[in-house]
Amino acid sequence: MRKEHSPVVKSVDAFELTKAKQTIDQFVYSCSHTLRAPLKSIAGLVYLLTNNDGNNEIDPKFYLESIEKTVSKMESLLDEFEQFLSNSRLELSSKPVDINKEVTNVLGNFKETITNKKIRVSLIVNQPVDFFTDENRFQVLLSHLVSNAIVFQKDEEDDKQISIHVTLNSEVCIIKVTDNGIGIKDEAKAEIFRLFYRGSEQSKGTGVGLYIVCEILNKVGGTISFTSELKKGSSFLISVPNLTQ
Numbered sequence: 001m002r003k004e005h006s007p008v009v010k011s012v013d014a015f016e017l018t019k020a021k022q023t024i025d026q027f028v029y030s031c032s033h034t035l036r037a038p039l040k041s042i043a044g045l046v047y048l049l050t051n052n053d054g055n056n057e058i059d060p061k062f063y064l065e066s067i068e069k070t071v072s073k074m075e076s077l078l079d080e081f082e083q084f085l086s087n088s089r090l091e092l093s094s095k096p097v098d099i100n101k102e103v104t105n106v107l108g109n110f111k112e113t114i115t116n117k118k119i120r121v122s123l124i125v126n127q128p129v130d131f132f133t134d135e136n137r138f139q140v141l142l143s144h145l146v147s148n149a150i151v152f153q154k155d156e157e158d159d160k161q162i163s164i165h166v167t168l169n170s171e172v173c174i175i176k177v178t179d180n181g182i183g184i185k186d187e188a189k190a191e192i193f194r195l196f197y198r199g200s201e202q203s204k205g206t207g208v209g210l211y212i213v214c215e216i217l218n219k220v221g222g223t224i225s226f227t228s229e230l231k232k233g234s235s236f237l238i239s240v241p242n243l244t245q
Contacts, residue, residue, distance in 0.1 A: 038070045045070075081208075092219060094132045094243040099166050099173065100125040102135070106142045113150055119160040126167045132243040133173070137216045142175070144209040145236055149179040152234070157181075171242055178235040184228035192226075213238070 045063045103123060107114070114121060149162045157180065165176045184192065195211045217224055221241050228234035 038074050042067050042070055092137075092243075093134050095135055097131050097133050097135050097138060099127050099131055099168065102139060103142060103164060103166065106139065106146055109143065110146060110150055117150065117153060117160060119150065119153060119162055122161070122163045124163075124165045129168060129170050129242075130244070131168050131173055133240055134220060134243075137220060138240065141213055141216055141238060141240070144213050145175070145177045145238070148209060148236070149177050149181065149234075152181040152183075153179065154182050154231070168242065170244060173240045173242060174237065175240070176235060176237050178233065180233040183230040183232050183234055184226075185230055189228065193224075 045067050049060060049063050100123075103125065107121060107123070146162070146164070153160045159180075161180045163176075163178045165178075167174045193210050193214050195208065213224060216222075217238065217240075220243075222239050224236065224238045226234060226236045
């Protein structure tokens with residue numbers, strides 16, 4: 001039996017300027033601290049490459065691939081840093097959004113990984129009315145939810161699945177993303193929305209994604225909850241207000 005878990009998502013009105021500045025300062029400091037380790041790793045690999053003295057046991061390709069992976073991870077962190085700053089500093093905007101188009105575009109960004117992992121994706125969008133929201137923030141929400149569902153698939157699973165179900169009315173858009181992946185350990189459930197928390201060795205990310213999701217939902221006045229069972233999968237449910245008024 002899955003138990004639902006929800007972080008405390010505060011209203012936009014409570015997101016005061018002073019608290020926003022403190023949060024930004026904390027994020028900047030944390031990013032700076034987190035970037036030091038991969039930078040030192042790159043420096044060490046470069047040193048080994050330039051001081052091998054013709055040692056044939058050292059494969060330059062291996063070290064270059066390691067540097068490439070480390071750089072890629074740093075780029076991901078910087079992208080997420082930009083997302084966080086944009087959400088913190090930019091005013092909320094509202095425009096009509098085609099939900100099916102937005103979700104399809106996000107899935108397209110992960111097309112290569114979805115194909116390589118042989119993940120079966122199902123998408124149902126019920127949009128009977130116009131949906132007004134901040135398009136950029138909406139895209140970031142979708143991207144992080146889909147990314148998590150992909151990353152935490154079980155490698156040994158023959159029938160990897162992700163389902164995305166979206167319903168909309170005049171007041172709110174409800175998005176449910178479900179996977180049959182590795183699930184979340186009980187001891188990690190209270191921590192997954194914390195900045196830089198990585199609850200699984202399978203995580204190749206920076207531990208920032210769900211934190212940013214919560215920050216965006218704070219900004220737009222939305223909510224997030226999840227259920228998860230270890231080795232059976234997870235389901236994330238977010239609500240985004242329809243900013244029609």
